[in-house]
Amino acid sequence: MKQASGKSLISFAGGMPNNDLFPVKQIDEIYNSLPENIKKLCFQYGPTSGYPPLIKSLENYLKNKGLDVDDNRILITTGSLQAISIITQEFVNEGDIILTENPCFVGALSVFETYGAEVHSIPIDKDGIDIEALKSKIETLDRKPKFLYVTPNYHNPAGIIYTPERKKELLKVLSGTGIILLEDDAYSDLYFNEDEKHLTKAMKSFGVKDVEIIYTGSFSKILGPGFRLGYMLSSKEIFAKAESVKQALDACTSNFMQILANEFLAQQKLEPYLAFLRGEYLERKNLLQKHLKTYMPKEITWNEPKGGFYIWLKLPPHIKSTDIFKETVAKGVVFVTGRTFDPSSKKDDRLRLSFSNMHKEQIEKGVIILSETIKKVLENSKIAL
Amino acid sequence: MKQASGKSLISFAGGMPNNDLFPVKQIDEIYNSLPENIKKLCFQYGPTSGYPPLIKSLENYLKNKGLDVDDNRILITTGSLQAISIITQEFVNEGDIILTENPCFVGALSVFETYGAEVHSIPIDKDGIDIEALKSKIETLDRKPKFLYVTPNYHNPAGIIYTPERKKELLKVLSGTGIILLEDDAYSDLYFNEDEKHLTKAMKSFGVKDVEIIYTGSFSKILGPGFRLGYMLSSKEIFAKAESVKQALDACTSNFMQILANEFLAQQKLEPYLAFLRGEYLERKNLLQKHLKTYMPKEITWNEPKGGFYIWLKLPPHIKSTDIFKETVAKGVVFVTGRTFDPSSKKDDRLRLSFSNMHKEQIEKGVIILSETIKKVLENSKIAL
Numbered sequence: 072m073k074q075a076s077g078k079s080l081i082s083f084a085g086g087m088p089n090n091d092l093f094p095v096k097q098i099d100e101i102y103n104s105l106p107e108n109i110k111k112l113c114f115q116y117g118p119t120s121g122y123p124p125l126i127k128s129l130e131n132y133l134k135n136k137g138l139d140v141d142d143n144r145i146l147i148t149t150g151s152l153q154a155i156s157i158i159t160q161e162f163v164n165e166g167d168i169i170l171t172e173n174p175c176f177v178g179a180l181s182v183f184e185t186y187g188a189e190v191h192s193i194p195i196d197k198d199g200i201d202i203e204a205l206k207s208k209i210e211t212l213d214r215k216p217k218f219l220y221v222t223p224n225y226h227n228p229a230g231i232i233y234t235p236e237r238k239k240e241l242l243k244v245l246s247g248t249g250i251i252l253l254e255d256d257a258y259s260d261l262y263f264n265e266d267e268k269h270l271t272k273a274m275k276s277f278g279v280k281d282v283e284i285i286y287t288g289s290f291s292k293i294l295g296p297g298f299r300l301g302y303m304l305s306s307k308e309i310f311a312k313a314e315s316v317k318q319a320l321d322a323c324t325s326n327f328m329q330i331l332a333n334e335f336l337a338q339q340k341l342e343p344y345l346a347f348l349r350g351e352y353l354e355r356k357n358l359l360q361k362h363l364k365t366y367m368p369k370e371i372t373w374n375e376p377k378g379g380f381y382i383w384l385k386l387p388p389h390i391k392s393t394d395i396f397k398e399t400v401a402k403g404v405v406f407v408t409g410r411t412f413d414p415s416s417k418k419d420d421r422l423r424l425s426f427s428n429m430h431k432e433q434i435e436k437g438v439i440i441l442s443e444t445i446k447k448v449l450e451n452s453k454i455a456l
Numbered sequence: 457m458k459q460a461s462g463k464s465l466i467s468f469a470g471g472m473p474n475n476d477l478f479p480v481k482q483i484d485e486i487y488n489s490l491p492e493n494i495k496k497l498c499f500q501y502g503p504t505s506g507y508p509p510l511i512k513s514l515e516n517y518l519k520n521k522g523l524d525v526d527d528n529r530i531l532i533t534t535g536s537l538q539a540i541s542i543i544t545q546e547f548v549n550e551g552d553i554i555l556t557e558n559p560c561f562v563g564a565l566s567v568f569e570t571y572g573a574e575v576h577s578i579p580i581d582k583d584g585i586d587i588e589a590l591k592s593k594i595e596t597l598d599r600k601p602k603f604l605y606v607t608p609n610y611h612n613p614a615g616i617i618y619t620p621e622r623k624k625e626l627l628k629v630l631s632g633t634g635i636i637l638l639e640d641d642a643y644s645d646l647y648f649n650e651d652e653k654h655l656t657k658a659m660k661s662f663g664v665k666d667v668e669i670i671y672t673g674s675f676s677k678i679l680g681p682g683f684r685l686g687y688m689l690s691s692k693e694i695f696a697k698a699e700s701v702k703q704a705l706d707a708c709t710s711n712f713m714q715i716l717a718n719e720f721l722a723q724q725k726l727e728p729y730l731a732f733l734r735g736e737y738l739e740r741k742n743l744l745q746k747h748l749k750t751y752m753p754k755e756i757t758w759n760e761p762k763g764g765f766y767i768w769l770k771l772p773p774h775i776k777s778t779d780i781f782k783e784t785v786a787k788g789v790v791f792v793t794g795r796t797f798d799p800s801s802k803k804d805d806r807l808r809l810s811f812s813n814m815h816k817e818q819i820e821k822g823v824i825i826l827s828e829t830i831k832k833v834l835e836n837s838k839i840a841l
Contacts, residue, residue: 185704
């Protein structure tokens with residue numbers, strides 16, 4: 072079967088904001104009111120560590136999240152994927168072990184693979200990483216993993232948020248092992264309910280002394296991926312080496328993008344924009360939940376996310392999401408298959424539905440097509456039995 | 457002695473355009489006339505290989521330079537330093553040999569060092585790389601170098617341009633050796649005299665079949681380093697691997713910056729801007745030449761560049777540019793010392809004067825301070841003898 076034309080495609084696939092949600096008006100205002108001397112700076116090289124006023128603004132932003140910006144240093148990166156790449160270059164030689172969650176953000180997996188790391192993954196449940204599995208993995212390995220990479224807040228693709236208890240337990244397991252924790256926090260501003268904001272508290276802000284934590288953040292979900300802006304917060308020692316790796320990667324991140332992002336923060340435009348975004352994503356999440364409840368066969372289960380972009384649909388174990396995909400794509404509906412997020416590219420009984428990049432009016436139609444396809448595949452599998 | 461305050465500093469140091477020379481007005485016009493749908497695209501992820509309309513525009517631009525864009529592929533990079541970084545990751549393992557010129561662009565040296573390459577450098581003269589030295593280096597090495605990195609047009613820091621004969625001889629030496637040529641061409645649009653434009657012809661456009669050439673270019677000198685935009689043109693095989701390395705480095709280059717740069721090319725704003733830039737740089741070069749002739753002691757020699765940013769001053773062999781620097785910085789004049797560009801950080805009888813980032817009215821004062829310092833150091837060295 073041929074793929075439906077791009078024009079009519081209903082995409083649950085992309086983990087990015089919808090083009091209609093970007094703060095275009097705000098950035099227009101910012102750009103057009105930049106003083107001449109600052110506008111000229113947009114065109115110039117900047118320091119490798121980042122545009123100093125943006126570092127200042129980020130310090131305030133991170134301080135508000137409870138992070139210690141005095142004993143740590145911020146490095147601005149060309150997207151937070153660059154931060155992951157820098158950290159991997161800093162700590163990992165070919166054949167070294169990296170621990171990840173399973174499922175795991177696929178961008179990070181592709182970095183780890185590029186640098187020849189040996190990835191061992193640990194399952195997660197609805198409350199976070201499986202603590203017993205993590206302990207036993209560390210015990211059975213013959214070498215110390217270089218770091219554990221996790222995305223605790225509104226996990227991509229699983230959509231969950233770690234409970235505060237699970238975060239504490241995780242830190243306890245790592246405590247004293249010398250395994251660095253790489254805490255990727257791209258989604259924490261995108262909670263749906265103000266009352267649950269406290270759940271997004273970063274492990275790096277817990278004040279645990281005997282776990283080395285590198286924290287990464289991104290402007291991709293709160294401003295736009297097209298800015299290619301991220302950052303890492305780490306100890307001064309890790310920062311110093313990371314800065315020199317960054318120097319060799321692209322000399323510095325675009326001053327142009329940093330200056331616009333800095334004004335977005337400094338002029339207090341972020342918070343009202345986030346309020347708008349949260350409302351938009353909540354509405355899309357609610358629509359997707361409602362239609363899934365209406366149309367999905369009873370064998371299918373999923374999480375109800377409290378923030379972020381993702382619903383992680385569970386199929387019966389004998390059904391592969393790749394088989395579902397082959398059918399839906401022909402009918403104009405796409406998503407990302409489960410095995411994409413398995414470091415060993417096998418586990419395929421899940422599928423990731425992203426609601427961030429959806430037009431609201433398309434959601435129901437998309438769910439109907441998806442549900443019907445799943446029903447059909449389920450029935451065929453029963454006949455086959 | 458203390459360093460003079462930054463405010464009054466006369467800098468011959470920076471290899472970047474002066475803030476007052478950037479095309480701010482043109483980019484203002486471009487930004488404010490972007491259609492709404494394109495402006496939204498600025499905020500979004502783009503393909504790893506680059507924004508398709510920019511690739512198209514670059515194809516036209518490179519075709520005009522005689523480059524074959526049909527049998528090669530363009531990869532957009534986050535500055536051309538990222539291209540050098542990607543190529544090094546693609547071809548070089550720790551301990552592998554890279555050949556460079558001596559002196560050599562220091563940004564490239566820092567990349568090669570970061571990836572643990574063993575750098576061997578070959579001297580250049582006023583016409584290009586020393587062919588006999590290159591031949592003998594290749595013959596005496598026990599392993600095949602992975603590539604030779606050169607900046608043939610308006611060399612940084614030496615300010616020279618390779619003669620067409622030297623370019624041909626270089627290709628002849630590499631022919632059949634399997635050593636890749638990495639041709640870094642950041643300055644070719646900045647010739648001072650239209651009649652000499654043909655001298656900037658890239659080796660990649662010579663049609664030599666048995667030398668694999670990777671060509672890199674940059675928007676840093678013709679639009680602004682703050683855009684962090686560069687590109688590489690290579691065979692399809694090298695492109696494919698490079699694209700996957702890039703994916704792991706920063707996913708894609710900023711769509712925002714790519715869209716503005718594309719309009720700059722597509723709306724034919726580049727050529728008139730280059731005409732303006734060439735005039736500005738020529739004027740600065742002429743002023744610097746004139747004042748050097750007037751004030752420098754006769755022992756000092758230098759090149760007269762035909763384009764680009766740099767004059768490469770030669771001191772008598774017993775005088776170190778680092779010693780001169782210590783004196784001039786206290787008097788508010790800075791430049792880059794010779795040994796910065798020597799891969800072994802030793803050879804120090806040169807200093808790089810960049811005229812691109814100067815205010816015209818500061819040049820004479822800067823040259824007077826520099827000349828007097830050099831005279832003083834020369835006299836002291838005679839007394840010491």
